[in-house]
Amino acid sequence: MVTEHVHSRTDRRLHTEEKIISAAADLFLELGYKTTTVRGIAKRAEVSVGRVMAAGxxxxxxxxxxxxxxxxxxxxxxxxxxxxxxxxxxxxxxxxxxxxxxxxxxxxxxxxxxxxxxxxxxxxxxxxxxxxxxxxxxxxxxxxxxxxxxxxxxxxxxxxxxxxxxxxxxxxxxxxxxxxxxxxxxxxxxxxxxxxxxxxxxxxxxxxxxxxxxxxxxxxxxxx
Missing domain, CATH: 1.10.357 (Tetracycline Repressor; domain 2)
Structure with missing residues (x-):
């Protein structure tokens, strides 16, 4: 039961990171590096700014x-x-x-x-x-x-x-x-x-x- 919970939490984290990378990729291509912001990435990925910073x-x-x-x-x-x-x-x-x-x-x-x-x-x-x-x-x-x-x-x-x-x-x-x-x-x-x-x-x-x-x-x- 504990193992299943850990796997589930890991899967959710990986899924969230994939959303963040996907959102960042879209914005970098659309706006460029300098204009893209962490807040903008968070908004596009529908996650918190803190979650984005946790990814990098x-x-x-x-x-x-x-x-x-x-x-x-x-x-x-x-x-x-x-x-x-x-x-x-x-x-x-x-x-x-x-x-x-x-x-x-x-x-x-x-x-x-x-x-x-x-x-x-x-x-x-x-x-x-x-x-x-x-x-x-x-x-x-x-x-x-x-x-x-x-x-x-x-x-x-x-x-x-x-x-x-x-x-x-x-x-x-x-x-x-x-x-x-x-x-x-x-x-x-x-x-x-x-x-x-x-x-x-x-x-x-x-x-x-x-x-x-x-x-x-x-x-x-x-x-x-």
């Missing part, structure tokens, strides 16, 4: 929202807006930069196919950042202030690196080197996002920078 301050809530969005992007459950012409052009130019263009009538090499696949894995994250640049800059700053280990550096990082590693192994790179390259690509991706957050870099430049990193890690032959 604005920095913590923003980081948790990005964990949620990144997880959805990785699983393919987050629906991105239709790519703009500029974004589509950036993706196309990046793909062209990631691998030499094939001769007319020639079949693309396995390496170039994997380069394109790796870039496509990263593009949703870059496009999300581009679609919410101000909020993403606030997120980068919040990561520096929040104490703890956001999922983006743990479970979400491991899942994404597994995808990258599998693609690298598929072109003949040994498992050990593929895992090391996947980790380096992930770090490159994070570094590009932080650089983007601290400068006037745009989607085209960020995509091109990541393409160069992908090209390096896929063109360099590894001993098996």
């Amino acid at each position: 301050d604005k920095d913590v809530l923003l980081v948790r929202c990005y964990d949620l969005w990144i997880g959805q992007l990785q699983s393919g459950t987050h629906v991105l807006p239709t790519r703009t012409r500029t974004q589509s052009g950036a993706a196309a130019s990046a793909r062209a930069g990631a691998a030499p263009p094939a001769r007319t009538g020639a079949r693309p090499t396995a390496t170039s196919a994997v380069q394109n696949h790796l870039l496509e894995i990263f593009l949703p994250f870059l496009e999300f950042f581009a679609g919410h640049e101000d909020l993403s800059r606030d997120y980068a700053a919040a990561l520096m202030r929040v104490v703890g280990k956001p999922q983006v550096f743990e479970m979400l990082a491991a899942d994404l690196q597994d995808k990258l590693s599998s693609s690298l192994v598929s072109i003949g790179i040994s498992t050990a080197y593929a895992q090391a390259s996947a980790s380096a690509l992930y770090d490159s991706y994070l570094g590009i996002l932080f650089r983007w957050a601290a400068s006037d870099m745009g989607l085209d430049e960020a995509t091109e920078a990541l393409s160069h990193s992908i090209a390096f890690h896929t063109q360099l032959r590894r001993p098996v």
